Every structure is written in structure tokens, then in C-alpha cells.
Amino acid sequence: MEPLLHIDNITKSFGSETVLHNVSFMLQEHEVLSVLGKSGSGKTTLLKILAGLEKEDDGTISLSRKRMNDTPPNKRNIVYLYQEPLLFPHLNVSENIAFGLKIRKQSPDVIKTKVEHMLAEIGLEEHAEKMPHQLSGGQRQRVSFARALIIEPKVLLLDEPFGALDAETRVQMQELFKKLSKKMKLTSIFITHDLKEALTMGDHIGKIELGHFKRYESKQDFYDDVDSGAQQEAAFWKQFN
Numbered sequence: 001m002e003p004l005l006h007i008d009n010i011t012k013s014f015g016s017e018t019v020l021h022n023v024s025f026m027l028q029e030h031e032v033l034s035v036l037g038k039s040g041s042g043k044t045t046l047l048k049i050l051a052g053l054e055k056e057d058d059g060t061i062s063l064s065r066k067r068m069n070d071t072p073p074n075k076r077n078i079v080y081l082y083q084e085p086l087l088f089p090h091l092n093v094s095e096n097i098a099f100g101l102k103i104r105k106q107s108p109d110v111i112k113t114k115v116e117h118m119l120a121e122i123g124l125e126e127h128a129e130k131m132p133h134q135l136s137g138g139q140r141q142r143v144s145f146a147r148a149l150i151i152e153p154k155v156l157l158l159d160e161p162f163g164a165l166d167a168e169t170r171v172q173m174q175e176l177f178k179k180l181s182k183k184m185k186l187t188s189i190f191i192t193h194d195l196k197e198a199l200t201m202g203d204h205i206g207k208i209e210l211g212h213f214k215r216y217e218s219k220q221d222f223y224d225d226v227d228s229g230a231q232q233e234a235a236f237w238k239q240f241n
């Protein structure tokens, strides 16, 4: 199958610091790729380059075989979701979710139907009129998801989306994301520094270390790599069995 997203030899430096070294990988349609990396490894820079929010020094990004390097962020059909949900503070939940459709000039009827559908998907029908500051962190992240998904992006980029949530809410959000991901046939890159989350969320696993990217053929390959940390984590949990 032809890959949806093709990243070829992306490099990026800030001054004398090279943050990404010849990053190359592909993403199939409907695939969720988890990417693990420590703080400062270049994860956010990579996602920002894919979304068009940062300019690469070299390399190519193609979506459905079309070169994207010079396409502005709003025309890429690639949506970047920050760790902290960035909602418009002066718009309520429904208006926040509707935003992308409004600027795309969809009709009020279509917007209403789609927003109601998304509200049901994220389980926030009862909170449609609330303002962002009246929501919990998990609810804000749900709204942020809905706002991204409603425009049906080809690729969704998630930058540690659940990092700021408590453990229980985090698990709920993981389940919600998995459900929506399947239902809406999403293609996404899911960045996390949590090994368990990476394995739970991703169909495949990649790793970024000091700007070098590696994609594993399978989860077993990931587990077998002694540098991945997976065996140490498994050994840790085994001691409680």
C-alpha cells in the first residue's frame, strides 16, 4: 500500500545545535504511530515541521505523494494538537468545536449537525454552553480533540496530549482516543514519553533520541531492543506478580 505520509531526510538546526538528523519514515493510512522520546530529543520540533509551524532546513514531506514543504499550515490538512488544550477563552464549548467549520464557510445547518455529533462522541452534550474556564482539564482536552477532528484532517499530530492529566483521566482519554481513532479511521502520530502509553496507543512504535529517529518493524522488535527500555519496564512490573 502507498504510504499516506512520507518523511524523507528532514534536518533541522537551531544555531549550532542540530535538533533533527536526517529523519525519515513513512506513515500508512489509518495507522497510529507512537513516538517515544526524552525531553529535548526533538519531538516537538519534528511535529511542528510536519504541521508547517516550523521550517525544516532540508528534506521533504509528502502527503498522498504531494510535496508539502511549501504548503502553509492551514492548507496541509495536518492538525497539530498541543499538550495544553488551546481553546478560545471567549467562545463556549460548541462555538470552539464549530470554529474550523465556520472559517471553512460551511452552512449553519451542517455546522449544527456536525457539532452535535462531535459533542455526543466526546460525551459533553451537557456542557455545550460552558466556557473553557468552567471545564476540567480532561474536558478541555476533549473539546480540543473535537475541534481538531471536526475538520476531518488527514493526519493528526498529538504532542503528549494527556501529559498534564491525572492517571484515571488519562486512561479515560486513551480509551476515548482509541475509540475515535478507529471510528474515524484516523492517521496519527502520538508523541509520549510514557512507554506503556506508547504501546497502548500505537499500532507501531518509533523512537527519537538526540534527533535521530528510528521506527520499529513491530512491537516485538521494540521489546527486543535492549535500549528501548521495554524489558526493564516489564521486569519492574513482574516483581509484583
Ligand SMILES: Nc1ncnc2c1ncn2[C@@H]1O[C@H](COP(=O)(O)OP(=O)(O)OP(=O)(O)O)[C@@H](O)[C@H]1O
Pocket: 014, 019, 037, 038, 039, 040, 041, 042, 043, 044, 045, 046
Ligand atoms: N525556537 C528554538 N530556538 C532555539 N532552540 C530551539 C527552538 N525550539 C527548540 N529548540 C531546541 O531544540 C531541542 C529540541 O526541542 P524540542 O522542543 O523539539 O524537544 P522535545 O523533544 O519536544 O522536548 P520536550 O519533551 O521537553 O518538549 C532543544 O534543545 C531545544 O532547546
